[in-house]
Amino acid sequence: MTTIEEVRAIKAHYDNHREWHDLARGNGNLGDGYYTFVGTEPANLDIGFPEACRRMTRYLGTLGQLDTRSIVLDMGCGEGTPAITMAKQFGCKVVGVDVSENNIASARKFLSEESSTLNVQFHEGNFFDMPARVQHEMFTHVWAQVSFFHTHAHLRKCIDVAASMLKSGGTFILVDYCGPRHPVFTRDTSKSAPDMNEYIQTVKDAGFNILVQEDASRHFLAGTTFLRKIAGEEKNTFEINFYDGRISSIKEKLIGMVIIVAQKK
Numbered sequence: 169m170t171t172i173e174e175v176r177a178i179k180a181h182y183d184n185h186r187e188w189h190d191l192a193r194g195n196g197n198l199g200d201g202y203y204t205f206v207g208t209e210p211a212n213l214d215i216g217f218p219e220a221c222r223r224m225t226r227y228l229g230t231l232g233q234l235d236t237r238s239i240v241l242d243m244g245c246g247e248g249t250p251a252i253t254m255a256k257q258f259g260c261k262v263v264g265v266d267v268s269e270n271n272i273a274s275a276r277k278f279l280s281e282e283s284s285t286l287n288v289q290f291h292e293g294n295f296f297d298m299p300a301r302v303q304h305e306m307f308t309h310v311w312a313q314v315s316f317f318h319t320h321a322h323l324r325k326c327i328d329v330a331a332s333m334l335k336s337g338g339t340f341i342l343v344d345y346c347g348p349r350h351p352v353f354t355r356d357t358s359k360s361a362p363d364m365n366e367y368i369q370t371v372k373d374a375g376f377n378i379l380v381q382e383d384a385s386r387h388f389l390a391g392t393t394f395l396r397k398i399a400g401e402e403k404n405t406f407e408i409n410f411y412d413g414r415i416s417s418i419k420e421k422l423i424g425m426v427i428i429v430a431q432k433k
Contacts, residue, residue, distance in 0.1 A: 174319070179268045188407060192398045194218030199250065199314040199343070200425065201391040202227045202384075210390040217394055218249075224343065224387070225253040225313065231380050231429045232309055232341040234258035241265070241307040241333050243295055243326070244315020248275025251288050254311075261287040262311075263302055267294050295319065295329050306335045314425075317345040317352075320361045327374040331432055340376055340430045343384060345423060354417035364426045376430035385424035392418065 194217055201220020203210040215223075234240065238260035242251045245264025248271075255262050266272050275290040293299040310330040319326055330340050345351035347361030362370060368381050396411035417423045 177318075179270070183268070183270055188404070191402070192217065192395050192407075193221070199224060199246070200384075200388055201394075202387050203390045205386065208386070210386075213390060213394050217391065217398075220391060220394075221249065222253050225250045226257050228311070228313065228341050228343060228427070228429075229254045229258050231427070232311075232339050234260050234309065236260060238308045239263075239305065240309040240311050241302070241305075241330075242311045242313070243330060244312060244318070245271070245275060245290060246313075246315070247271050248278050248288075248290055250311070250313045251275070251290070252279060252282055252286065255286045255288045256282070260309075262289070263305065263307075264288070264290045265293045265295070265298060265302060266290070267292070295326055296322075298329075298333075302333075307333050307338060308335055309339045309341060310334055312340075312342045312344065314344055316342070317361070320347075320350075323362060323367070324370055324374060327371055327376075331374050331376070334432045336432060338432045339379075340371070340428070340432065342371075342426075342428045342430075344426060345388070346426050347423060349417060349422040351414075351423050354413050354423055361423070364424060367426050368428060371428055371430050375433050377433060378428065378430050380427065380429035382427040383424065384427045385418060385421075388423075388425035389415065389418045 199221050202224035204212045236259040240260055240262045242262055242264040245251050245266045248264055251262040251264040269292050272290050272292045279288055291299045291302055310333055316326050346364045346367050348363045350359035350361050353359045392411055392414050399407035399411055
């Protein structure tokens with residue numbers, strides 16, 4: 169279970185960096201992008217970060233076979249862009265849950281600017297204490313787009329919650345950072361995260377069959393390189409140093425990004 173201090177830290181992570189996130193990532197984009205590569209180099213960084221994030225959502229939705237019959241729980245929905253994107257792209261129902269009241273307020277604002285025909289809801293809540301109106305719905309899909317890294321210390325519990333919310337045979341769709349180092353505190357050797365193999369095994373141990381596993385670290389590196397460029401243009405020393413450290417850690421394979429699509433047994 170997350171402690172009060174952990175919840176406060178998650179909220180502060182977004183509240184303290186909201187202005188930067190909006191500037192660099194585009195309103196509502198708190199995840200990472202998916203790019204086209206020619207050889208080892210990304211060929212389309214010029215699409216911008218918001219579109220790259222939407223491409224990641226569409227890619228994951230295609231892998232998970234979302235359609236108009238799908239009912240999706242978005243665990244850690246952030247400011248709502250992935251939920252809105254998948255509802256527009258696939259016509260599915262989406263219920264987003266996030267621990268940050270400010271993220272939920274932003275998500276509802278962005279949703280209000282979209283077509284009223286979208287079947288999307290947003291609720292403030294903790295993964296481990298889901299709102300009652302969410303607990304009573306069984307989902308065909310559970311979605312976690314770069315949200316579990318906040319609770320890597322409780323990773324198995326997060327995945328158990330995902331399993332509990334799914335119908336039998338339902339699909340778990342995840343993209344997340346992996347270790348062995350912590351994805352934020354990459355040079356702090358006292359902080360760790362599951363590596364890619366450990367992450368995949370934890371999903372299996374929670375009662376899932378793996379349908380897709382993909383090392384998405386090159387996409388992580390491409391997006392981080394793009395954000396570092398914006399930080400340089402803005403002369404934001406804090407973010408420059410942060411992204412320089414993240415880039416070197418990705419290249420050294422201290423951190424990475426994994427995509428997993430799995431079916432509940």
